[in-house]
Structure formats: structure tokens, C-alpha cells
Amino acid sequence: MSTFNLTINGETATVDVDPATPLLWVLRDHLKLVGTKYGCGIAQCGACTVHIGDSAVRSCQIPVSAVGSQSVTTIEGLSENGDHPVQLAWIENDVPQCGYCQAGQIMSAAALLKNNPNPSDEEIAATMSGNICRCGTYTRIRSAIRQAAENKTA
Amino acid sequence: MTLIRTKIGRRSFIRTTAMAGGGLVLSFSWLASCKQEEATVAELPDEWFELNGYLKVGDNGMVTIMSPNPEIGQNVKTSMPMIVAEELDADWSLVIVEQAPLNTEVFTRQLAGGSQSIRQGWDGLRMAGATAREMLKQAAANSWEVPIGEITTHEGMIEHEASGKKAGYGEFAAAAAQLEVPEEVEMKDPSEFKIIGTSRKNVDGPKIVTGKPLFGLDYYEDGMVTAMTIHPPAFGARLKSFDAETAKNMPGIVDVFSIKLYEDGYLKHPFDTTAFNEIIVVAGNSTWEVMNAKKAVKAEWEPISEYMDEYTDFRTGEALPKRIPAGMESSGDHRTEMETLGAKLAKVTRKDGDPDKAFRNAAKVIERHYSCPFLAHNTLEPMNFFAHVTETEAKLVGPIQTPEFMEKSVAARLNMPLENIDIQMTRQGGGFGRRLYGHFVVEAALISQKLKAPAKVVYTREDDMSYGNYRPAYYATYRAAFDENNEITAFHVRAGGIPESPLFAHRFPAGAIDNYLAEEWAIDSNISVGAFRAPRSNFIAGAEQSFLDEIAEEMGKDPIAMRLEWLEKAKNNPVGENNDYDAARYAGVLELVRDKSGWNQNAEGKYRGVSAYYCHNSYVAQVLDMVMKNGKPAVDNVTCAIDCGIVVNPDAATNLTQGGVIDGIGHAMYSQLSFKEGSPEQQNFDRYRLIRHNEAPKSIDVHFVESDVHPTGLGEPPFPPIMGAVANALYKATGERYYHQPFISEKQLRG
Ligand code: FES
Numbered sequence: 001m002s003t004f005n006l007t008i009n010g011e012t013a014t015v016d017v018d019p020a021t022p023l024l025w026v027l028r029d030h031l032k033l034v035g036t037k038y039g040c041g042i043a044q045c046g047a048c049t050v051h052i053g054d055s056a057v058r059s060c061q062i063p064v065s066a067v068g069s070q071s072v073t074t075i076e077g078l079s080e081n082g083d084h085p086v087q088l089a090w091i092e093n094d095v096p097q098c099g100y101c102q103a104g105q106i107m108s109a110a111a112l113l114k115n116n117p118n119p120s121d122e123e124i125a126a127t128m129s130g131n132i133c134r135c136g137t138y139t140r141i142r143s144a145i146r147q148a149a150e151n152k153t154a
Numbered sequence: 155m156t157l158i159r160t161k162i163g164r165r166s167f168i169r170t171t172a173m174a175g176g177g178l179v180l181s182f183s184w185l186a187s188c189k190q191e192e193a194t195v196a197e198l199p200d201e202w203f204e205l206n207g208y209l210k211v212g213d214n215g216m217v218t219i220m221s222p223n224p225e226i227g228q229n230v231k232t233s234m235p236m237i238v239a240e241e242l243d244a245d246w247s248l249v250i251v252e253q254a255p256l257n258t259e260v261f262t263r264q265l266a267g268g269s270q271s272i273r274q275g276w277d278g279l280r281m282a283g284a285t286a287r288e289m290l291k292q293a294a295a296n297s298w299e300v301p302i303g304e305i306t307t308h309e310g311m312i313e314h315e316a317s318g319k320k321a322g323y324g325e326f327a328a329a330a331a332q333l334e335v336p337e338e339v340e341m342k343d344p345s346e347f348k349i350i351g352t353s354r355k356n357v358d359g360p361k362i363v364t365g366k367p368l369f370g371l372d373y374y375e376d377g378m379v380t381a382m383t384i385h386p387p388a389f390g391a392r393l394k395s396f397d398a399e400t401a402k403n404m405p406g407i408v409d410v411f412s413i414k415l416y417e418d419g420y421l422k423h424p425f426d427t428t429a430f431n432e433i434i435v436v437a438g439n440s441t442w443e444v445m446n447a448k449k450a451v452k453a454e455w456e457p458i459s460e461y462m463d464e465y466t467d468f469r470t471g472e473a474l475p476k477r478i479p480a481g482m483e484s485s486g487d488h489r490t491e492m493e494t495l496g497a498k499l500a501k502v503t504r505k506d507g508d509p510d511k512a513f514r515n516a517a518k519v520i521e522r523h524y525s526c527p528f529l530a531h532n533t534l535e536p537m538n539f540f541a542h543v544t545e546t547e548a549k550l551v552g553p554i555q556t557p558e559f560m561e562k563s564v565a566a567r568l569n570m571p572l573e574n575i576d577i578q579m580t581r582q583g584g585g586f587g588r589r590l591y592g593h594f595v596v597e598a599a600l601i602s603q604k605l606k607a608p609a610k611v612v613y614t615r616e617d618d619m620s621y622g623n624y625r626p627a628y629y630a631t632y633r634a635a636f637d638e639n640n641e642i643t644a645f646h647v648r649a650g651g652i653p654e655s656p657l658f659a660h661r662f663p664a665g666a667i668d669n670y671l672a673e674e675w676a677i678d679s680n681i682s683v684g685a686f687r688a689p690r691s692n693f694i695a696g697a698e699q700s701f702l703d704e705i706a707e708e709m710g711k712d713p714i715a716m717r718l719e720w721l722e723k724a725k726n727n728p729v730g731e732n733n734d735y736d737a738a739r740y741a742g743v744l745e746l747v748r749d750k751s752g753w754n755q756n757a758e759g760k761y762r763g764v765s766a767y768y769c770h771n772s773y774v775a776q777v778l779d780m781v782m783k784n785g786k787p788a789v790d791n792v793t794c795a796i797d798c799g800i801v802v803n804p805d806a807a808t809n810l811t812q813g814g815v816i817d818g819i820g821h822a823m824y825s826q827l828s829f830k831e832g833s834p835e836q837q838n839f840d841r842y843r844l845i846r847h848n849e850a851p852k853s854i855d856v857h858f859v860e861s862d863v864h865p866t867g868l869g870e871p872p873f874p875p876i877m878g879a880v881a882n883a884l885y886k887a888t889g890e891r892y893y894h895q896p897f898i899s900e901k902q903l904r905g
């Protein structure tokens with residue numbers, strides 16, 4: 001067990017855990033930030049996607065000891081009132097079915113738009129293919145990302 | 155308007171004066187709101203008045219509607235309350251939706267399966283809304299001293315035009331709650347619908363996109379233990395012994411023990427299905443610690459001997475014995491068995507005319523073979539459940555499609571009266587049939603009982619994928635006979651699988667062919683199977699629709715025109731009697747998809763496949779367009795026509811259909827669960843391939859047939875036919891026919 005001081009959604013959180021514990025489980029079990037989901041544990045499904053700095057990462061692959069002082073953003077901290085352009089576009093396009101994958105999808109999409117405000121369909125596909133949606137909402141995800149891109153630049 | 159009696163069988167809308175639902179209102183974080191959350195909180199009423207088990211009206215006009223059925227992504231949590239709100243004439247912006255707990259006294263069929271929620275809930279939901287509206291009107295009539303017949307309602311307002319009196323529902327909620335439930339109420343004519351048939355957004359949408367705790371896996375209670383299980387690594391094996399000394403001493407570990415799921419002599423219902431009755435449990439303080447300790451448990455397994463398993467029939471309750479053979483099965487052997495044993499084991503299930511003679515006298519016969527592998531459901535949220543069992547009662551919370559059945563299983567296993575078991579349903583990260591089978595609910599209860607603590611059992615992806623009730627492996631042989639004019643004279647299907655047949659002998663093209671023969675067979679297995687989105691149809695539709703494509707080609711006919719000709723015959727001059735479809739509605743979706751897809755127009759550079767199917771009381775036809783991208787076929791666009799009666803929530807129905815199409819393309823092209831020595835060879839998404847974003851169609855256009863027929867299934871029907879459309883388009887794109895799923899492992903599609 002070791003103590004880690006993490007910066008999550010702009011706040012400091014202290015946890016006392018095994019240094020190998022993946023960030024995913026620290027978020028879910030220890031900090032009760034359960035918006036970040038478990039789907040595979042091996043970087044294949046994207047359900048656990050969070051931001052470290054401006055990059056989307058799979059939190060199931062990052063041991064808490066590797067986080068250091070970098071700032072972590074989870075779905076709970078993406079916006080204060082659920083009004084990030086990607087979140088709004090998700091509601092507007094009524095994307096979710098079961099909804100389980102969607103936090104990860106939104107976090108991947110938000111990072112994509114941050115780094116590439118106007119992605120082509122191919123660029124969207126290249127980034128978003130790391131996120132599985134078992135319910136098959138891919139066409140709506142694409143529309144929502146396009147819409148979020150427009151609303152951002154408008 | 156239709157006048158209906160307000161009682162369905164023994165169930166009536168008895169009001170509970172004790173405000174049974176009141177307590178739930180306080181736990182606001184679990185409520186879903188159609189309004190922005192902030193606004194709703196501010197407007198919560200001081201007092202709620204329950205008018206019946208489905209709804210309560212607040213003193214300020216706010217309405218809470220209970221959504222009775224499990225939400226697995228099929229949108230019932232939005233669309234079922236819409237039906238209540240319609241007949242209530244509620245203002246949808248003032249509606250809050252709550253997931254109802256399991257309550258068999260009030261609600262009928264709280265089950266998600268068979269695409270039946272809306273279909274079977276339809277009358278009850280409408281009646282709940284209509285009854286409450288009638289009571290509100292009566293309360294207003296009494297107070298205003300005017301005849302109830304002169305009172306109208308509109309978006310949560312009650313009005314008496316002659317006197318100019320007007321009030322919101324909230325004003326009369328208290329008085330209405332004192333009234334007798336009317337014996338009869340009027341329901342609207344579909345032409346009067348204002349909410350049904352208009353698109354309303356997912357009531358949980360704002361919570362989903364902000365990551366609020368909604369799912370079973372998100373459920374935590376203070377002092378809760380996390381538990382994981384270890385099951386045999388292969389079907390055909392069982393637990394012999396285990397050594398958990400190291401594991402028990404690892405950090406954070408509370409206990410390691412084994413549990414026996416069902417006791418000897420307990421008669422299982424179909425949703426108790428499990429291959430592994432004894433498993434090891436590792437329980438601890440956190441998921442990561444438990445995952446690590448799991449690896450340190452040393453277990454020994456031994457082969458099972460053949461045994462008879464017994465499950466009651468879902469409909470009749472009759473006990474059905476099932477032979478479970480010994481042995482460790484492999485997919486290679488399965489394939490050989492299916493190819494060689496089918497013809498020997500087959501039994502005739504339908505015969506029209508004289509097919510034997512027609513085949514003997516044929517100028518030409520074509521014969522084709524189709525197959526598909528086992529599939530794992532792979533709901534993205536793995537199996538999990540929470541339980542808190544004390545000496546006298548059990549509280550269970552989590553994702554389950556069959557709460558009513560599993561409540562019985564838990565009661566029997568804990569030896570507790572049914573009324574001491576409380577099951578609460580969370581939102582579910584996918585179902586697809588997997589969560590019909592709730593062995594994990596019983597596991598959670600046993601773990602909590604043993605540890606005397608609240609406990610949540612959680613499956614890793616590997617556990618989830620290797621302990622399934624899978625989609626069976628199927629195999630079908632189709633034959634068609636033609637005369638010298640190339641007209642079809644006979645049709646023969648022989649289908650079977652491990653361990654069940656996928657055949658529906660009375661579906662199209664039965665009824666359209668004079669000489670028709672259907673046969674089926676099955677081979678026993680110890681691999682556990684269960685319902686998977688559109689059971690059996692999910693294979694046989696694609697096989698049949700690919701074969702029809704070959705017949706059309708053989709006859710030199712357009713595949714849509716040929717189907718329409720056959721349906722015309724089935725409509726006007728049907729062969730046989732039990733034909734299980736309405737030929738006119740079937741033809742209707744084919745015509746609609748033909749027109750909407752521009753089938754008869756030249757589609758440069760596009761390779762098109764058509765398919766149509768009827769299941770779960772709905773009709774679906776699809777045209778799938780492929781294009782060549784870097785020398786490989788890729789799905790471009792799909793046009794889908796559906797007749798599922800009245801569509802409650804069109805945009806959500808479109809979403810569900812698009813999902814079904816993508817799901818079907820994915821499973822036809824990429825997915826399979828293969829076995830080696832009883833072990834699934836794919837245990838996570840590195841080897842089990844699911845369709846991904848870049849493989850999905852560019853667009854999926856969905857068209858509903860306008861209808862005032864009561865709603866029928868939608869969660870399943872769009873799924874089966876698309877596999878045929880994929881195969882038929884692949885043929886156009888590559889010049890080769892695809893017979894064996896997943897198509898990616900065939901020939902030139904391999905990368
Ligand atoms: S849980 Fe991390 S990628 Fe699947």
C-alpha cells in the first residue's frame with residue numbers, strides 16, 4: 001500500500017492503495033467515480049477512457065503509480081453542468097441505447113475534437129474504433145461528433 | 155374512443171393509501187427526469203398522490219410514472235411511460251420516470267425478452283393513464299359541480315369550457331386520490347395520440363452522458379464486499395478441490411470459499427440455466443485485490459459424467475429433462491457432426507404436396523449448406539449483482555431481465571418466503587438475452603448470506619465470456635427443385651444445431667410452395683445455451699434469405715420481384731394451413747424497401763443485397779449496399795423497412811433498428827466463439843471480434859409502415875434478416891457466395 005495524491009477533475013484526491021492498482025479501479029472503487037466503466041480490462045473496448053492532460057487514455061491500463069501529478073479528467077468532470085459540446089450533441093442525437101459504453105465514447109470524442117477540431121469521417125473512425133458499442137450506436141456517434149465539431153467552431 | 159374495463163384478470167388498480175412509492179422519491183439521485191435536473195429538483199411537489207400503481211400526481215402537477223419493465227437499452231424506460239402519459243394527457247415536460255421495483259401484484263410481465271414489453275404492456279399502460287385521467291376529471295367535476303362529460307383535459311390541464319373553469323392536475327390530485335377507481339374508462343383512438351408517435355428523448359440521457367451511477371456495476375453500499383467467482387475452465391468439467399491458503403492471506407481478501415448454486419432436488423425454471431453448479435468465490439475489499447487473489451487460487455477440476463438436467467417449460471411449467479453428455483467438446487468435431495449427423499437424425503416437421511416426387515422428377519436441383527458458430531452475448535456491462543441477505547430478508551439490486559423468476563430462485567435457495575425477497579432493477583448495460591439467465595443473482599445472495607455482509611458479485615470479461623448461455627451453433631441444408639422451364643417445383647430445408655434446431659417450419663416460404671418439406675434435428679451438448687437476440691431466427695433468416703437469392707438467380711428473376719410473386723400466391727392461394735405470417739404485411743415491407751432504396755434504379759459502384767423476415771410479430775425488409783474500398787467490400791448504406799404496428803417513440807425505434815442492423819452485420823461478418831477441449835478459445839475482446847466503428851455502415855435509413863395495429867416487437871426483428879442481406883451483397887461484390895459465419899474467416903475476406 002502506498003499513498004497517492006491525485007488531481008482528478010480539478011480536485012485533489014488521496015488514496016492509499018497497491019501501486020499497481022489500475023486508475024480505473026481507483027476511480028470506481030476508492031473514489032466512487034463510477035462514470036468510468038469497466039468492459040474488458042485489456043485496452044480493447046474503450047469503456048474506461050479518461051483524459052490525462054488533453055489525451056484520451058484507457059484507465060484500465062494505467063497503474064495509479066504512473067499518474068503522478070498529471071491532471072485526470074473523468075466523465076464526471078468533463079463539464080460542470082453536462083453541457084460540453086460533445087455531451088450536448090449526444091443528447092441532441094439521442095445516441096445511447098443501453099448507455100454503458102457512452103462515457104468512454106464521449107471521452108474519446110472530446111479528446112479527438114480538442115486535438116482536431118474538424119475531423120473527417122475517416123479520422124473519426126480511426127479514433128473511435130477503439131471504443132466498442134455493443135448496442136451498435138456507431139452511426140449516431142458519428143453524427144453527434146460532426147455536430148459537436150460544428151457547434152464548437154460556430 | 156374505446157371503452158374498456160379497468161380490471162385485467164385478478165389484477166386491478168387498487169390504490170395504496172400508504173403511498174408505497176413515496177419513499178423512493180427521496181432517493182432522488184436514482185430518478186430519471188425528462189426535464190433538466192436542476193429545474194426538476196426545484197419543482198418537486200410537497201406531496202404526491204398515488205392514483206394507481208403506475209403513477210402518482212404531485213400537488214404541483216408534476217407526474218411520476220413508474221416504468222415496470224427492465225431497461226436493457228431497448229428504450230422501454232422512455233417509451234412505456236409515454237404510453238401512460240398519452241392516456242393521462244400529461245404534460246411530458248412535467249413527467250418524471252422511475253424504474254418500478256418488482257411487484258407482481260401491480261404489474262404484468264416485468265420481463266425483458268421476446269420483444270414483448272410494449273406489446274404486452276400496451277393495454278395495461280394505457281389503462282393506467284386513462285383511469286387516472288378519469289379520476290382527475292371526476293374530482294374536478296365534483297368540485298365545480300358540472301357534468302364530467304363536459305370536462306376536457308389537455309397537457310396536464312383540466313378544463314370546463316362553458317364555465318371557463320380551468321385547473322392543473324396538481325390541484326385535483328388529492329381529491330382524485332380519494333375517489334373510487336372507475337369501473338370503465340375510455341381510451342383514445344390512435345388518431346387522437348399526441349405523445350405516442352412523437353419522438354421523445356431517452357429519459358436517462360442526461361445521466362448517461364454525465365456518468366451518473368445507473369448500472370448494476372455502479373451500485374455500492376457501505377461495508378460492501380466485492381466478490382468474484384472461479385468456474386471450471388471448460389464445459390464438461392467440474393470442481394474437484396481447491397487450495398486457497400495463499401489467496402486468503404493476500405491483502406484485502408475477506409474469504410475464499412465454494413458455493414453450490416442449486417440444491418439437489420430443486421426443480422429449475424429455464425432462467426436458472428447454468429453449466430456450473432459449484433464455483434469458487436473470492437471475496438475482498440476491492441476489485442483489484444480480488445482479481446489478484448483469484449489468480450492465486452489453485453483449483454483442481456475433474457470431468458463430469460453424463461447426467462440428466464431438468465428445467466420447467468417456460469409456458470407450461472412442465473418439467474423437461476435434458477441429457478447433458480460427458481466429454482470436452484471442440485468446434486472442429488461439432489462441425490463434422492453437424493455435417494454428417496443432420497441427415498440421419500432429422501425428423502419431418504412439415505410436409506406439403508409430394509416433395510420427394512418433385513425432387514425425383516426435377517430437371518435441376520440445387521443444394522446449399524449454411525452454418526454459424528456459437529456466440530457469446532458480450533453485454534458491455536459484464537454480469538454482476540448486489541445482495542444483502544440477513545437472517546430474515548434479502549435485498550437484491552442489479553441488472554436482470556427476469557426479476558420475477560429469479561426472485562423465486564433466490565427464495566427457494568435461501569429458504570425464505572417470497573415476500574421477504576426484494577429485487578430492484580438497475581439500468582442494464584445490454585441484455586441481448588444473457589440477463590434472462592440469473593444464476594449470478596443467486597450467487598450474490600449466497601455470497602452475502604455466507605459473509606453476513608452486503609456483497610456484489612462481479613464477473614471479469616473473461617468470466618463473462620467463458621461462462622455463458624451462448625447462442626447455439628446451427629447448420630442448415632437447403633434444396634430446391636426446378637422443372638425444365640426453370641420454375642421452382644419443390645423446396646426442402648433440413649436444419650439443426652448444437653444443442654437445438656433453429657427451424658421455424660411454418661414461416662415463409664412455407665405456404666408459397668406446392669411441394670415443401672421441413673425437417674429438424676439436434677445434437678446434445680454440455681455447453682450451456684440460451685436465448686440470444688431473436689433466438690433461432692438469428693441464423694435461419696440469413697440462411698433462408700441467402701438461399702432465396704440463389705433461387706432467384708437460378709430462375710433469372712429479380713430477388714424482390716420473386717419474393718413478391720411468392721407472397722402473392724401465399725396470400726391468395728396459400729399452401730397448407732399453419733402459415734405463420736401475414737403475406738400482405740410481408741409484401742408491404744418488401745415494396746417499401748424497394749421504393750425507399752431505389753432498388754430498380756442503377757446504383758453505380760454499389761453491390762446490393764436484399765433480405766426480409768418475419769419474427770416477433772413484426773416484418774422487416776432490408777437492402778444493404780456494399781462498395782469496394784481498397785479492394786475489400788465495405789458496407790455503405792442500409793435501407794430498412796419495418797412493420798411493427800404503432801411506433802411509440804419513432805427516433806428511439808430508429809436507433810434500436812440501426813443498432814440491430816449493425817449488430818447483425820457484426821455477427822455475420824466477425825464474431826465467433828469456438829471451443830477446444832471444452833474451453834472457449836476467445837475470452838476477451840482481443841480474440842473475440844465485435845464490430846467496430848470503422849466497420850459500421852455510413853448510414854442506415856429506417857422507414858416504418860404507417861399502421862394503427864397495436865405495437866409489436868422491435869428489439870429483435872431488425873437483427874435476423876440483415877445477415878442474409880450481407881451475404882447477398884457480398885456475392886454481388888465478390889462474385890462468391892458466403893455460407894459459413896463469420897464470413898471474415900472465409901476465403902478472400904481474410905485479411
Ligand atoms: S476496460 Fe479499459 S479498454 Fe476496456
Ligand code: FES
Nearest residue numbers: 099101133134135
Ligand atoms: S449503448 Fe450499449 S454498449 Fe453502447
